[in-house]
Amino acid sequence: MTSASQLLSRRETVVCGLCGSSRNEQILDQDQHGLGLKTVICNSCGLLFLNPRPTADAYQAFYEGLYHKLYPSRLAFAGSSISQTTGEARVRSYLPYLDGEINLLEVGAGDGSFLFAMRQLLTTARASGLDLAPEEVNLCRQRALDVRLGTIETESSGAYTHIAAFHTLEHALDPLGMLRAMAARLVSGGLLFLEVPDIESNWHGLSMIHVAHPYMFSAHTLSQLLRTAGFEPLTVEQLQTEPFTHSLRAIARLAADPVTISYSAPDVKLTRDAIQRKVGNLQKQALLRTVRNTARALLPQRLIALLWRVRTYGFQATTGKGNPHTPGVHA
Numbered sequence: 580m581t582s583a584s585q586l587l588s589r590r591e592t593v594v595c596g597l598c599g600s601s602r603n604e605q606i607l608d609q610d611q612h613g614l615g616l617k618t619v620i621c622n623s624c625g626l627l628f629l630n631p632r633p634t635a636d637a638y639q640a641f642y643e644g645l646y647h648k649l650y651p652s653r654l655a656f657a658g659s660s661i662s663q664t665t666g667e668a669r670v671r672s673y674l675p676y677l678d679g680e681i682n683l684l685e686v687g688a689g690d691g692s693f694l695f696a697m698r699q700l701l702t703t704a705r706a707s708g709l710d711l712a713p714e715e716v717n718l719c720r721q722r723a724l725d726v727r728l729g730t731i732e733t734e735s736s737g738a739y740t741h742i743a744a745f746h747t748l749e750h751a752l753d754p755l756g757m758l759r760a761m762a763a764r765l766v767s768g769g770l771l772f773l774e775v776p777d778i779e780s781n782w783h784g785l786s787m788i789h790v791a792h793p794y795m796f797s798a799h800t801l802s803q804l805l806r807t808a809g810f811e812p813l814t815v816e817q818l819q820t821e822p823f824t825h826s827l828r829a830i831a832r833l834a835a836d837p838v839t840i841s842y843s844a845p846d847v848k849l850t851r852d853a854i855q856r857k858v859g860n861l862q863k864q865a866l867l868r869t870v871r872n873t874a875r876a877l878l879p880q881r882l883i884a885l886l887w888r889v890r891t892y893g894f895q896a897t898t899g900k901g902n903p904h905t906p907g908v909h910a
């Protein structure tokens with residue numbers, strides 16, 4: 580298993596994943612797990628990202644090991660009733676955009692809750708998925724869902740009418756490349772359904788700042804990213820209700836013609852102040868981190884997952900297993 584020190588020993592400095600600029604400045608030097616990661620803001624377009632960050636190889640080893648220890652939420656939700664309710668609510672949210680002949684691909688299918696709900700609610704739609712984790716793919720196949728091991732980049736060119744990705748883009752080391760790969764696999768006028776954590780939502784502490792999210796999006800930077808990748812955003816919404824709080828939902832159409840983008844320099848001080856206000860007292864954060872790390876070292880992983888679920892969703896949620904893509908979880 581990759582240790583935190585191994586993860587951090589292989590780091591690299593990166594340029595902005597949206598506009599490509601190498602001009603950025605630090606706005607925070609703390610992260611949820613105390614890994615010494617720094618958050619910067621791009622001076623050209625305002626995108627927030629971790630810099631320097633672990634290399635692609637280090638991230639791969641991380642997702643095969645340490646990730647599962649740091650994020651018990653995956654274990655806590657796969658296949659649970661909460662996960663299924665979330666999947667159904669999600670499908671219902673997108674129903675106005677799901678008519679005619681449908682051939683949908685979900686990137687990062689997780690436990691398959693969205694695809695399962697698609698099958699229940701839209702019986703004639705074709706829907707399949709991709710996931711990087713073999714255990715998630717197996718879970719989906721047990722539910723008779725058409726889910727393959729892979730990424731959008733390795734997917735043979737498709738002709739999808741819709742592509743969906745919920746809480747996946749922020750994990751990508753090249754989100755622009757991921758969106759462009761999606762664009763290349765959509766039919767003319769095809770639609771993209773996207774949800775990511777909202778860095779401008781009303782969060783507190785360091786929950787939004789952690790190693791699994793190399794990028795942090797606002798409605799503005801997400802819109803700019805979509806345009807740069809060749810999409811026309813139809814809506815970019817800050818979600819306010821459970822189970823989608825602290826998330827952005829974007830619906831975008833593949834643009835017919837190349838879109839001209841102009842990036843504008845951000846107000847760095849305003850952003851830094853806003854983020855630091857949300858983070859709050861750093862000593863308190865350090866204390867909470869020590870408690871979390873100690874619990875992680877001492878308690879069995881399933882018990883941690885159970886405690887996490889009770890704290891987040893109350894006792895009603897203590898039956899069933901986990902959803903890695905439940906908004907608010909931010910794994």
Ligand SMILES: [Zn+2]
Nearest residue numbers: 595598621624
């Ligand atoms: Zn930039």
